[in-house]
Amino acid sequence: MSRFLFVVPPLVGHINPTVGVAAELTARGHLVAWACPDPELVLRLAGSGAGAVFACAGAPPGERPAELRGPEALKFLWEWYLLPLAEAMAPGVRTAVEAFRPDVVVADQQAFAGALVAERLGLPWATSATTSAEFTDPLSGLPKIGRWLDERLAGLRAAVGDPAGAADPRFSPHLVLAFSTPELAGDSRAGVRWVGPSITARPTASDFPWEWLDARGDAPGDTGRATVLVTLGTANTDVGGRFLDVCRSALRERADRVQAVIVDPGGTLQPAQDEDKGDTDDKDVLVVPSVPQLALLERGVGAVVCHAGHNSVCEALWHGTPLVVAPIRDDQPVVAGQVAQAGAGVRVRFGRAGARQVGAAIDAVLDDPGYRVAADRIRKAFRAAGGAPAAADRLDELAREFR
Known part of the structure; x- marks a missing residue:
């Protein structure tokens, strides 16, 4: 039996992939604990079997200007969120390590405190890379920002890590778990363990109106219209209103063959006025604050329109x-480039695309079989990679190596 401490930021997209890994380790008889600035979020996502959850301080509150793009947005992400988050989390992570006594620390690639505290205390640590964007070296063409980041990471290491250490806290020298495969991410640095997505069952809201959907229309022999899911994730409610409205317009124009489910957690969309009928009863586009995404995808979806999270x-x-x-921002442009390069989708400009451009992109991925062929090729690679059990295998090996 080994002990594993998962150090994660308070972000759904970074916790969800590790939930299945932690559950797999627990099923094998290991002990698991968590360190996170939002313990309630961990418990909600991981459930009652999550194990001990240690609270950490989080990054100080602040407003990120929505208009920032490109290099300035990347620098602001580090300066506004990632580096302050590491400094704030470090004391709580150290307390969690001293209380739980893990054999291995599993540190999210954006929760540097886990890597640096483990380094300082002489513990083996693994990187949990819930996005493959860092493997492409997004700063390769930005030498000034690269040098600035190196200086800031050195200062962070001096404060909370081992001043004599040399490892990049984003890439463990012991183990890097990537929740993707080269079929999507492309080439990567040596030593990365590609385990594919960690997809596990989640609680499904009982109030989703499944009866609203047509009989499936996106597979041979089915009847009804294809379903298109539009979602911008959980962290973009502040900037998504215009794009969601554009998507609704494009999809309503295709109501003869498409029905849409639009996720609008911030309630930014006003009821759509049907000019022909003189009412606001939209029978072709369902707008909901949340959606049982995995269950909907399992049922069958013709296309997904998203922010490339x-x-x-x-x-x-x-x-x-x-x-x-x-x-929109952060790693999303890199991931969007991976999707387009793999042939599994079409990229549009979030801030400028209108209904015509979005509609043409939806038509392309629904009508051109090449996109579905490419998506299916990645599906097969993902499932062959092993997911949560494969990640648990690698962590088990690392614990035994250092036992």
Whole structure:
């Protein structure tokens, strides 16, 4: 029996992939604990069998300007969130390590405190890479920002890590678990263990109106219209209103062959006025604050329109569903590029695309079989990679190596 401490940021997309891994380790008789600034979020996602959850401080609150894009947005992400998060989490992570006494620390690639505290205390640590964007070296063409980041990471290591250490806290020298495969991510650095997405069952809301959906229309022999799912994830409610409205317009124009489910957690969409009928009863587009995404994808979806968040992309491709991707910020432009390069979807501009451009992209992924063929190729690679059990195998090996 070994002990594993998962150190995660308070972000759904970074916790969800590790939930299945932790459950797999627990089923094998190991002990699992968590360190996170939002213990309630961990418990909600991981359930009652999560194990001990240690609270950490989080990054200080602040507003990120929505208009930032490109290099400035990337620098702001590090300066505003990632580096302050590491500094704030470090004391709580150290307390968790001292209380739980893990054999291995599993540190999210954006929760540097886990890596640096483990390094300082002489513990083996594994990187949990819930997005493959870092493997492409997004700073390779930005030398000034790269040098600035190196200096800041050195300062962070001096404060909370081993001043004599040399490992990049984003890439463990012991084990890097990547929840993707090269079929989507492309080439990567040596030593990465590609385990594919960790897709596990989640609680399904009982109030989703399944009866609203047509009989499936996106497989040979089925009747009814194809379903298109539109989602911008859980962290983009502040900027998504215009794009969701554009998607609704494009999809209503295709109501003869498409019905849409639009996820609008912030309630930004106003009721759509049907000019022909003079009412606001939209029978072709369902707008809901949340959706049982995995269950809907399992039922059958013709296409997913999303922000190119790594989890959303991987969950769609796990089911062989092609995508229209409209990246907003952070790692999303890199992931969107991976989708387009793999031939599994079409990229549109989040801030500028209108109904015509979005509609054309949806038509392409629904009508051109090449996109579904590419998506299915990635689906097969994902499922062959092993997912949560494969990640648990690698962690078990690492614990035994250092025992």
